[in-house]
Amino acid sequence: MDKIKVNNMEFYGYHGVFKEENKLGQRFRVNALLELDLSQSAQSDNVEDSINYADVYQLCKEIVEGEPCNLVEAVAEKIASGMLEQFEKLQQCTIEVVKPDPPIPGHYNSVAIEITRGRD
Template structure:
């Protein structure tokens, strides 16, 4: 299936288990792969036959910079759900949410989750 790939969308959010994370917040990075049929858009050269990248960014921003969640798993799930609600051409999605420098013992560049969802799983 065709896909639209958006890499390293950056947002500032307040997700985490610890009170200081919810108070201070931090940067989050999101990678998206949106699976859809792009043949019609490729032939018509019309935006309504594809998915608007700017609108995708705004949906992700509203989630990541919105209500604080304990887990980045929940952030990724909400991003996927909102994308299906917003974009009728979207058939499947891969969402990666990366949290640089998580406050857990040890030295980490980041901790991330990646989920894959299909439209039929979301009604």
């Protein structure tokens, strides 16, 4: 299966279980791995035969910057479901949502959720 990767899309959202997260917000990064057959678009050289990266970005932006969720898992699920709904050529997607600065004590680079969803 061929793959499109859209990496390190950065947004500002209000997701989290702590009141401060819902009030102050924080940065989120999203990585999307989209699996589909790209042979037709490779031959035609037409974006209509592929998935437009700008549309992928916009869908992620609307979800991350939209209605707050308590869990990053829910954000990832909304993105994956939206991808499968919007892009009929898409067979499977892996979505990673990264919280670079979660309000928890300790030394770490980030926390992240990664889910994979596909067509039945």
